[in-house]
Amino acid sequence: MENGILMERNEISRLCEHIFFVPGENRGRFPACHGLLLKGNETVLVDAGVGEARIAEIDRADRIDVLIVTHSHPDHIRHWYLLEDRVIMMPRETPDSVADLDRLGERFMGSADAGKEWARYVRTFGVRGVRKPDRRYSDGEVLELGGCRLEAIRAPGHLTDHYCFFDRTTRTLLTTDIDLTSFGPWYGNPEADIETFRDDVKRVMSMPYERVCSSHRMPITGDASEYFEKFLESFSRQSRAVLDLCDPPASLEDIVAASPIYGNGLADKFLQKAFETTMVKKNIEILLRDGSLEERHGRYVRT
Numbered sequence: 001m002e003n004g005i006l007m008e009r010n011e012i013s014r015l016c017e018h019i020f021f022v023p024g025e026n027r028g029r030f031p032a033c034h035g036l037l038l039k040g041n042e043t044v045l046v047d048a049g050v051g052e053a054r055i056a057e058i059d060r061a062d063r064i065d066v067l068i069v070t071h072s073h074p075d076h077i078r079h080w081y082l083l084e085d086r087v088i089m090m091p092r093e094t095p096d097s098v099a100d101l102d103r104l105g106e107r108f109m110g111s112a113d114a115g116k117e118w119a120r121y122v123r124t125f126g127v128r129g130v131r132k133p134d135r136r137y138s139d140g141e142v143l144e145l146g147g148c149r150l151e152a153i154r155a156p157g158h159l160t161d162h163y164c165f166f167d168r169t170t171r172t173l174l175t176t177d178i179d180l181t182s183f184g185p186w187y188g189n190p191e192a193d194i195e196t197f198r199d200d201v202k203r204v205m206s207m208p209y210e211r212v213c214s215s216h217r218m219p220i221t222g223d224a225s226e227y228f229e230k231f232l233e234s235f236s237r238q239s240r241a242v243l244d245l246c247d248p249p250a251s252l253e254d255i256v257a258a259s260p261i262y263g264n265g266l267a268d269k270f271l272q273k274a275f276e277t278t279m280v281k282k283n284i285e286i287l288l289r290d291g292s293l294e295e296r297h298g299r300y301v302r303t
């Protein structure tokens with residue numbers, strides 16, 4: 001067991017009064033995510049990516065009243081329809097395109113054709129467009145639900161409608177896809193922004209938390225500074241990996257082909273290329289701005 005990390009990997013475990021950690025299938029890795037279960041006057045599930053069997057198991061033991069969706073990525077909305085007759089809460093910023101996978105794909109991929117390909121991919125693991133939510137939450141709002149006082153913290157660097165939560169009662173921080181994994185930050189959609197993402201990390205890590213949960217790693221009790229610092233360093237690691245590929249000069253296509261972000265680790269090569277291109281471009285923009293790179297005849301050169 002890792003230092004400072006709680007519990008066996010597959011158990012639903014009580015983290016503190018009212019809050020339970022629900023490990024997602026596939027160890028919480030995409031296309032799954034970990035969730036939280038809040039048990040008070042209502043039973044609340046945070047995110048619908050823990051797995052079909054697990055949602056059914058929870059619902060049998062404690063009927064789920066409310067589903068809070070933290071953002072519109074497929075691993076977080078995935079099995080929402082198992083709870084379609086309950087109260088569904090989504091961010092104020094989530095566009096209506098979340099109801100239609102082709103349109104959601106267009107939002108995430110930047111073109112209608114690529115969006116259709118994305119939709120085809122996510123349908124293979126059961127994702128469906130999400131119905132109109134019953135309630136929306138917004139930045140700074142405190143949701144008194146499931147025995148908690150959950151402050152909604154918008155963290156749009158990862159995605160425009162991405163939210164973290166801080167329970168003011170137990171000082172439990174959910175950082176969602178500021179996920180503190182070794183992969184580092186993911187900003188592969190057109191609307192994501194590296195500098196905003198960095199600021200989001202700095203903001204949440206300064207909160208007076210007693211434990212930190214993320215959507216893709218096991219909870220951390222106590223001081224999580226080293227995990228946040230490592231995650232922040234990953235922005236620099238990704239940027240350096242791009243810069244290192246520009247000596248000798250390289251085109252965008254050359255850099256993407258070398259896969260500095262994914263290390264060729266994604267099975268679907270169409271999606272890997274699309275996400276890698278977006279993430280590389282975002283790094284190049286910053287490197288050009290800060291003078292570390294120059295563009296010469298369609299190639300990028302380290303200065």
Ligand SMILES: [Fe+2]
Nearest residue numbers: 071073158177
């Ligand atoms: Fe996400």
